[in-house]
Amino acid sequence: MLALSVAVCSFVAPAGTASRGSVAAATAAAPVAPHVRMMNLFGRTEESKKQREFLSLRDAPSGSTRVQFRKPNQATTGLTLGLKFRESFGKAVYIDQILPNTEASRLEKSGKIQKGDEIVMVSATFGGEMWSAKGIGKMRLEKSIAVRQGMTIDFVVERSGEKDKKAKQKASEAAKKEADKMSRLQAQLTREVKEDKQEFSQNPFKFW
Structure with a gap:
């Protein structure tokens, strides 16, 4: 896979110019300031993975908690994990019920989740990146859970008391x-x- 490096800076093409090729050429030709750190966001190294996870979690609310659920490697629903959701004003999604003898009940016993927690982020389809779940509603959250690949899925939850x-x-x-x-x-x-x-x-x- 072709590695793509992204600098934490922006390039704005003049109005009326700019095919993709010209923008790419101008970006490639532009000198990089010494203080700009290059990030290979699409690489397969551990450093690239850490950078992607850091960027995906930067909007997580302070005081929130990331919780990992074990799951079968197939299409999954909240109920499969032991979670029943409810949607509130502004399409915020909360844990409405935790079903007994499930992965969710195991995490509840360890104090990692509880009824009333708001789901603010959910795992992306692949890897360790996270998607924001704020204001997406229950249906879109369930779709995000269903398409998740792998043996785990993470949620970032915010406690109602917090x-x-x-x-x-x-x-x-x-x-x-x-x-x-x-x-x-x-x-x-x-x-x-x-x-x-x-x-x-x-x-x-x-x-x-």
Whole structure:
């Protein structure tokens, strides 16, 4: 397979030019800055695999967990893994039920998943890359599971409690900022009133 190297930079062709060949030639001819790291994203080396996995997981929410399920090497559904999903507002997908005596129940016992967790990423068809599952809905998630090749499938899950905790923390920080702002305004008003009183006592005719 022909290896393709991708630089973390962009090339914009002038308007009205640009066949694929000319863009490729211009890109190949362009000098690469010393600080730009070349990444062979389509290589078969361990480094290339790590780079692909890193890029695919960069949008995973902080505090989320990657969980690996064992699966038969054939078309699979959520129920085959022991998961029953529910779709919520905005096509977010959550674990609605965990069936007993399944791979999902084994992972539940080890504390890796629980009912109510949101599925935010799912394994790509091949390899260790991950696809975003945010807002894709239950049907598309099931299709992603069905086409997965290999003996494992990974999900990135976000605990509902973690989301509530983040929301409360964000609200608390906003309330603190507002309180600090009001405190500063109050202090400024008090200072201005005090200065006006002092100025009035020194020169009362100024205010007539």
